[in-house]
Amino acid sequence: MTASEADQGTVDRRLPTPRRVSRRTVLGGAGALGAGVAATTALAACGPVGGQPTAAATHTGPVTLGPTSDVPVGGGKIYPEQVVVVTQPAAGTFKCFSATCTHAGCLLHDVTGGTINCTCHGSQFSIVDGSVTRPPAAQPLSAEQITIAGGQITLT
Numbered sequence: 369m370t371a372s373e374a375d376q377g378t379v380d381r382r383l384p385t386p387r388r389v390s391r392r393t394v395l396g397g398a399g400a401l402g403a404g405v406a407a408t409t410a411l412a413a414c415g416p417v418g419g420q421p422t423a424a425a426t427h428t429g430p431v432t433l434g435p436t437s438d439v440p441v442g443g444g445k446i447y448p449e450q451v452v453v454v455t456q457p458a459a460g461t462f463k464c465f466s467a468t469c470t471h472a473g474c475l476l477h478d479v480t481g482g483t484i485n486c487t488c489h490g491s492q493f494s495i496v497d498g499s500v501t502r503p504p505a506a507q508p509l510s511a512e513q514i515t516i517a518g519g520q521i522t523l524t
Contacts, residue, residue, distance in 0.1 A: 433514070433521040436462065444479035444495055450523055451475065452512050453484055455495035462516055464523065465498040465509035484509065 431450055439445045439462065444455035446467050453467040453476055465484070467476045474488035483492040483501055491505035498509035513524045 430515075431523045433523055436516060436519050436521055439521070442482060442495070444484060446476055446479065446484075447523075448475060452523060453479065453509075454514065454521055455479060455484065457482075457496045462514060462521065463496070463498070464512040464514040464521075465493070466512060468509075469505055470500075470507040470509065471503075471505035 433447050433450065433452070433454060434445075436456075439454050439456045441456050441459045444453050446453045448467065451467045453465050455463045455465070457463065467484075468474070469476055469486040469488060469491055471486065471491050472488050474486055476484050476493075477487040478485050479495060482495055484495060484498070485492050486505070489504050490502065491500065492502035493499065493505070493509050494501050498511060500506065500508055515522045515524055
């Protein structure tokens with residue numbers, strides 16, 4: 369409002385006219401937003417979703433992992449602190465592998481249905497020998513040495 373309008377009492381009280389937005393502008397913005405969401409999702413898929421990148425396990429001597437009863441027949445158990453997975457493919461047969469996915473270095477997530485599973489990108493490994501049963505991993509899991517004594521599993 370100007371000083372002369374205030375003096376004369378003739379103030380224009382109408383609201384400013386909204387700027388018209390074309391349909392092309394709205395659709396273009398929606399498309400850009402959708403592309404941004406898709407790009408973010410695609411990039412997130414290449415990171416550790418559901419898994420964690422792992423550091424190499426270091427142990428200087430034998431480490432007791434726990435009782436053999438913790439490892440189900442036909443399944444396994446992941447020991448995240450030691451970055452290993454122990455499986456029992458058949459009753460009384462125990463195997464141990466690195467719990468680091470050979471595809472992107474994520475910590476493996478679980479052992480179900482006869483496979484050791486990585487949720488980062490869907491790789492799966494055999495509980496029998498650590499071989500790849502489902503890519504994208506191309507290399508098998510490395511074997512680790514364990515001993516079984518008195519119902520206890522020891523990483524050596």
